[in-house]
Amino acid sequence: MFVSDATILHADLDSFFASVEQRDDPRLLGRPVIVGAGVVLAASYEAKAFGVKTAMPGAVARRLCPHSGDKRCGPTPKSPSGRAARPRTATLRRP
DSSP states (O other): OOOOOOOOOOOOOTTHHHHHHHHHOGGGTTSOOEEOSSBOSEEOHHHHTTTOOTTSBHHHHHHHOTTOOOBOSOOOTTSHHHHHHHHHHHHHHOO
16 A cells, blocks of 8 residues: 655646636726637637637637637746746745
């Protein structure tokens, strides 16, 4: 029998980056938002209603949701999404 003291934490930030884009650009509020270029990195709840999922090819996502407010970029450390994620990921890194 294997026994471990490890703790497993799953932080579901699937829509997080799309929400940051909506926060920073009011024109995207209430609209489907897909973050990513070749692969969907994040999708807003509005985009998910059209069947868009994280890790889906971007071309497939845009076919499902052609009227989305695409953000063809990924979160980087200096982007608004990256800066907004920093406090959340720092919390996960604490021992």
